[in-house]
Amino acid sequence: MTITTLALLLLTPILVWRIYTRLKTQMERQRSILSRHYTGVLVFAGMILVSLSEVLVRPYALGALAAGTALGVFWGVFALKRTVYEDTELGYFFTPPMRLGIVMAMVLVARVLYLGVEIYASQQGSGLAAPKFTDSPLTMLCVGLTAGYFAAYSVGLLLWRRKLRQAIEKA
Secondary structure: OOHHHHHHHHHHHHHHHHHHHHHHHHOOOEEOOHHHHHHHHHHHHHHHHHHHHHHOOOHHHHHHHHHHHHHHHHHHHHHHHHOEEEEEOOEEEEEOOHHHHHHHHHHHHHHHHHHHHHHHHHHOOOOOOOOOOOOOHHHHHHHHHHHHHHHHHHHHHHHHHHHHHHHHHHO
């Protein structure tokens, strides 16, 4: 075992802990900013579309991406029902369900870390070719799950804000 391998093994739990604590702060009460919601829709829909363009000729990966996206959208709609919405004098706020959001994000983080380990192992002379991100159906399932969840959540927040605006216009 090389010193680099040992360092990676020791630093990985620290990296995971830092990502977890960062995600935990992002899953607290937040101000609803329309540009962030639009950005969320564009970024996460873009993740799905770019992945889709890569897996169109591989039916298992395509099916995994579709299943992950459908499941992610389902969980996103479920999370929207559990979200606390606030219309205050200071503005619009929402509090997402913390555990569900963290789990969805950590699924993709865990898969990316696993791919990083595979790439590192392939570069250490094990004879394996370095995997592409879209090669594995499991990776596409994780991408679809995470991107579908956060895209659906962003769309739901945009719809909430539209409903508030329509109520103000009617009044």
